Amino acid sequence: MRKIIIGIALVTAMAASAVIAPKAAQAQDYPNVANLTPFTAEANYMSKPGYLRYRNYVNTNDWISYEEAARIVAEQGG
Amino acid sequence: MNLFSNPFRFSAGSLASTLASLSLSLAFAGVAQAQATLPDLPAAPVAATAATSGTLDRTALAVAADPNALLINIDGRNVISDPPPLLQNGRTFVPLRGVLENLGAQVNYIAAERRVDIARNAQNVQLFLGTTRATIDAREVEVEKPLVIQGRTFVPLRAVAELFGLKVSWQAPMRTVVILTGTPIAKPLDKRAELKAAGPFGLTIDFTQHPVEQIPSLLDSAKAAGVGLIKFRFDWGTLEPTKDSSFEWAYFDTILSEARARNLRVVGILGDTAPWASVSTSAYGSDQRQSPPRPDAYESWKNYVRRTVGRYGNDVLAWQVWENPNSANFRSVDRIYRTLARAAIDEARAARPNIIIYVADPGGVDLNSIRGYNSNGLTQVSDGIVVYPTSLYQALAPASPEAFLRPYARLTTALKLPDAKTRDYWVGGVSRPVALPFPDAKPTDDGKRALEIFTPVAQADYLVKAMVLGLAAGSNKVFYDQLRDVPDARMNATLGSTLPVVATAPPAATLDPNAPAVAANPALATATMAMTAKVSAPREGVVQDNGLQRADGTPRPGFVALRNLTANLTDKPYKGNLSFDSNLIALLFDNGTRGVVVAWSPSGEAKLALNSSGAVVDLPGAQFIETRPDSQVTDAVGNVLTPPDGVLSLGARPIIITNIGAKTAQEALLHPPAAGLRLQNPTPYENAQTVSAELSPDGAENGIFWRKYATFGSVAEAFVAREGRKGLTTQPQYNIFDLKSQKPFVYLDVADDFLYDAPGVPVTLSVEVYAAPLADPNKALGFRVEYNSNKGNRSLPWQPLVAGSGWQTFQIPLPDAQFANAGGYDILFNVGASAAGVTFGKVELTRGLVTTPNNAATALGEATGAALGTPTIVVPNGAG
Numbered sequence: 001m002r003k004i005i006i007g008i009a010l011v012t013a014m015a016a017s018a019v020i021a022p023k024a025a026q027a028q029d030y031p032n033v034a035n036l037t038p039f040t041a042e043a044n045y046m047s048k049p050g051y052l053r054y055r056n057y058v059n060t061n062d063w064i065s066y067e068e069a070a071r072i073v074a075e076q077g078g
Numbered sequence: 079m080n081l082f083s084n085p086f087r088f089s090a091g092s093l094a095s096t097l098a099s100l101s102l103s104l105a106f107a108g109v110a111q112a113q114a115t116l117p118d119l120p121a122a123p124v125a126a127t128a129a130t131s132g133t134l135d136r137t138a139l140a141v142a143a144d145p146n147a148l149l150i151n152i153d154g155r156n157v158i159s160d161p162p163p164l165l166q167n168g169r170t171f172v173p174l175r176g177v178l179e180n181l182g183a184q185v186n187y188i189a190a191e192r193r194v195d196i197a198r199n200a201q202n203v204q205l206f207l208g209t210t211r212a213t214i215d216a217r218e219v220e221v222e223k224p225l226v227i228q229g230r231t232f233v234p235l236r237a238v239a240e241l242f243g244l245k246v247s248w249q250a251p252m253r254t255v256v257i258l259t260g261t262p263i264a265k266p267l268d269k270r271a272e273l274k275a276a277g278p279f280g281l282t283i284d285f286t287q288h289p290v291e292q293i294p295s296l297l298d299s300a301k302a303a304g305v306g307l308i309k310f311r312f313d314w315g316t317l318e319p320t321k322d323s324s325f326e327w328a329y330f331d332t333i334l335s336e337a338r339a340r341n342l343r344v345v346g347i348l349g350d351t352a353p354w355a356s357v358s359t360s361a362y363g364s365d366q367r368q369s370p371p372r373p374d375a376y377e378s379w380k381n382y383v384r385r386t387v388g389r390y391g392n393d394v395l396a397w398q399v400w401e402n403p404n405s406a407n408f409r410s411v412d413r414i415y416r417t418l419a420r421a422a423i424d425e426a427r428a429a430r431p432n433i434i435i436y437v438a439d440p441g442g443v444d445l446n447s448i449r450g451y452n453s454n455g456l457t458q459v460s461d462g463i464v465v466y467p468t469s470l471y472q473a474l475a476p477a478s479p480e481a482f483l484r485p486y487a488r489l490t491t492a493l494k495l496p497d498a499k500t501r502d503y504w505v506g507g508v509s510r511p512v513a514l515p516f517p518d519a520k521p522t523d524d525g526k527r528a529l530e531i532f533t534p535v536a537q538a539d540y541l542v543k544a545m546v547l548g549l550a551a552g553s554n555k556v557f558y559d560q561l562r563d564v565p566d567a568r569m570n571a572t573l574g575s576t577l578p579v580v581a582t583a584p585p586a587a588t589l590d591p592n593a594p595a596v597a598a599n600p601a602l603a604t605a606t607m608a609m610t611a612k613v614s615a616p617r618e619g620v621v622q623d624n625g626l627q628r629a630d631g632t633p634r635p636g637f638v639a640l641r642n643l644t645a646n647l648t649d650k651p652y653k654g655n656l657s658f659d660s661n662l663i664a665l666l667f668d669n670g671t672r673g674v675v676v677a678w679s680p681s682g683e684a685k686l687a688l689n690s691s692g693a694v695v696d697l698p699g700a701q702f703i704e705t706r707p708d709s710q711v712t713d714a715v716g717n718v719l720t721p722p723d724g725v726l727s728l729g730a731r732p733i734i735i736t737n738i739g740a741k742t743a744q745e746a747l748l749h750p751p752a753a754g755l756r757l758q759n760p761t762p763y764e765n766a767q768t769v770s771a772e773l774s775p776d777g778a779e780n781g782i783f784w785r786k787y788a789t790f791g792s793v794a795e796a797f798v799a800r801e802g803r804k805g806l807t808t809q810p811q812y813n814i815f816d817l818k819s820q821k822p823f824v825y826l827d828v829a830d831d832f833l834y835d836a837p838g839v840p841v842t843l844s845v846e847v848y849a850a851p852l853a854d855p856n857k858a859l860g861f862r863v864e865y866n867s868n869k870g871n872r873s874l875p876w877q878p879l880v881a882g883s884g885w886q887t888f889q890i891p892l893p894d895a896q897f898a899n900a901g902g903y904d905i906l907f908n909v910g911a912s913a914a915g916v917t918f919g920k921v922e923l924t925r926g927l928v929t930t931p932n933n934a935a936t937a938l939g940e941a942t943g944a945a946l947g948t949p950t951i952v953v954p955n956g957a958g
């Protein structure tokens with residue numbers, strides 16, 4: 001039951017930010033997380049994909065999937 | 079290794095003799111249109127039939143790089159197949175799909191009967207594998223036996239083409255089978271001349287996002303906007319819906335035909351990724367398309383490029399690889415884009431050696447990325463780079479239209495390759511969103527801010543400024559992206575309500591009532607534009623899109639502004655400027671007969687003195703502009719603001735003054751176009767040893783700017799007094815359920831004339847930090863620094879702070895700093911993982927590396943994370 005409640009709260013939190021910038025108008029790079037140490041203060045105690053997702057969300061108001069973030073981390077050489 | 083890359087080898091001599099000895103007779107009982115005997119393959123070029131309107135494009139009959147390879151040319155177009163055609167016993171065989179569809183045929187393989195059905199123009203041909211039996215419209219005929227090689231079916235090309243009554247011939251010197259269907263052949267184009275004739279203005283249209291019946295409407299709108307060029311994507315997924323399927327050419331054939339009928343010239347975009355080839359496994363098609371293809375689909379990517387350019391190479395004047403490959407449109411890294419772009423260029427040139435093809439900038443004129451194109455050989459094989467000025471840095475943080483000028487100047491000077499090849503640097507996508515509310519919805523705070531910032535009038539003003547700046551900076555083409563809003567599939571299209579939205583814009587310019595001999599016209603002092611927006615089902619928040627038209631085709635002020643711009647400037651090249659600084663930008667466009675000035679004040683305060691009498695008006699603090707009695711002074715959308723006489727107070731909104739007098743034209747020519755046009759800062763830091771900023775309520779910004787990032791996500795905004803000083807206080811990121819509520823970031827922009835794009839220049843970052851005491855001694859405070867380097871964005875190790883240590887100054891060496899901020903900022907402080915927020919005071923950047931006994935200056939190159947940026951505490955502030 002607790003997991004469901006948390007899941008709903010997460011969804012609600014994400015939905016609350018309803019302004020998503022159109023994609024064609026931005027010049028946006030992914031932050032480089034390759035040389036961060038995951039699960040330490042450097043990465044806000046997140047995994048590298050998780051930290052990349054967080055930073056991208058702050059910049060764009062848009063979430064990318066964990067899978068996509070993991071792929072990008074791999075491409076960055078991390 | 080493709081077995082069929084060199085399927086059958088014939089020496090030229092043996093081939094010629096073999097073919098010459100063949101009697102190409104086809105006995106088709108009862109087939110009226112069959113030719114009993116075809117002449118030997120002629121040595122002369124194929125002449126156009128009476129039905130054609132031009133000659134074959136001889137350049138299209140390119141000699142293949144592989145001397146033994148065969149080419150198929152249909153109506154002047156090289157047709158590329160994969161696997162390639164093969165020659166057996168003097169007969170050309172082509173794979174089942176690929177070539178036949180270029181004859182306008184539909185091909186189906188009936189496995190149970192080992193039968194191939196080919197339909198074209200109400201005629202039906204059937205081939206039976208393993209036999210020489212064939213039928214045409216149910217009548218039996220005999221043809222060469224189709225071949226099955228390693229599971230791939232090859233059909234006899236000449237036989238099938240002649241069954242459909244098509245003229246077939248063989249160009250021996252070029253090893254090309256030429257087929258004429260009777261369709262008029264387009265004359266070969268001088269593409270460079272056509273591009274020049276198209277003029278400087280273009281418009282991007284995303285046809286694949288609109289219903290097919292809107293194609294004429296979209297093209298009519300582009301024509302009405304006055305542009306000479308349209309740019310659109312030959313979408314891979316639309317062309318090849320599933321792997322190895324027939325290419326669906328009809329849709330783009332229609333677009334090109336309709337564009338040609340309207341005298342609109344075409345630039346083609348190669349991309350996006352076909353969903354079945356995408357590295358993304360997301361359920362959303364947009365994620366799939368805007369991600370790169372999987373490595374195992376690279377051959378499919380190359381096949382798509384080869385076939386698309388091969389087919390449309392004569393209709394499309396120029397190509398570019400992907401549109402604005404930023405992290406939203408190309409969800410990967412530079413290295414992957416370079417790989418795909420290089421493959422695309424190689425395949426495109428193999429299909430059409432004389433094509434014009436560009437690579438695309440990831441956005442903001444990203445100098446590091448473009449430097450990577452140069453160093454990896456990509457720029458060398460292209461005809462130029464298409465750049466995308468940043469329209470907004472973050473979702474609610476618009477960029478100024480001047481923001482791309484400095485990197486653009488670097489691109490066309492320092493990053494220009496010294497190989498004497500002419501390259502274009504087009505401004506490929508000026509864009510600005512418009513935010514619309516949904517009815518019966520309560521926008522969030524962010525939504526309300528978006529509605530205030532992204533108005534239709536702001537879009538129109540930005541369009542004018544960014545496009546004229548692009549031309550003034552030296553680009554010979556500027557495109558707006560895009561023509562029309564994308565219909566939102568999530569909306570219920572059957573619902574609708576008309577929401578009147580009236581936007582009263584601040585006047586573009588106002589008359590000075592104190593100016594002598596000028597009658598103010600209050601009626602012209604206010605520019606008001608009323609428009610309606612038809613929106614669909616209610617939802618929270620707002621929607622934003624870049625279109626100059628709404629999804630239903632109704633124009634926004636931006637569309638009118640583009641039309642106004644093309645009408646005034648298409649035939650007038652940029653000639654010079656009257657002023658180009660942060661106080662006043664006034665640009666002259668002149669064709670020697672008539673001149674037009676476009677002007678605005680970035681600072682929001684400038685004066686223009688207009689006079690049409692022929693006399694020069696010398697008014698202190700005002701820029702004189704000689705007008706003529708028939709000059710018009712209008713805003714971006716053509717509203718007349720004032721008669722051409724008087725003193726105007728100019729704001730940030732652009733104005734257009736037509737029919738400029740000779741004196742002003744001559745003055746502007748004193749500042750002619752020059753490489754490196756860029757806005758001069760009022761306080762240059764070019765020779766400064768140090769730049770700094772005080773992060774306090776009234777703190778000075780001397781070359782480091784932080785206030786401009788107030789709208790960035792999660793940026794610190796509170797000031798707290800610490801030991802008698804106020805500093806900017808951050809918050810840790812502790813609430814994972816509301817990630818935007820905490821403020822752990824401080825963004826810094828370094829003045830663009832302080833070490834801009836100076837690659838790998840060592841500097842020392844000095845930052846004052848206050849660490850407050852904590853009740854729990856086990857919790858840790860700290861911060862981290864990110865900065866722009868010549869190797870891209872870099873992160874420094876976490877810097878722990880001792881709680882209760884008060885103010886301290888850290889000196890952090892940055893041995894490879896490069897402050898060319900395509901992303902909008904140069905340095906970032908991140909306090910997210912700290913147990914509590916920290917307060918920042920003064921920040922300084924000093925040339926060179928500060929060396930202390932405990933921190934030797936680090937060398938350039940691949941420094942380790944530990945050595946890189948290892949800070950030194952100079953002294954605790956106030957101690958000793």
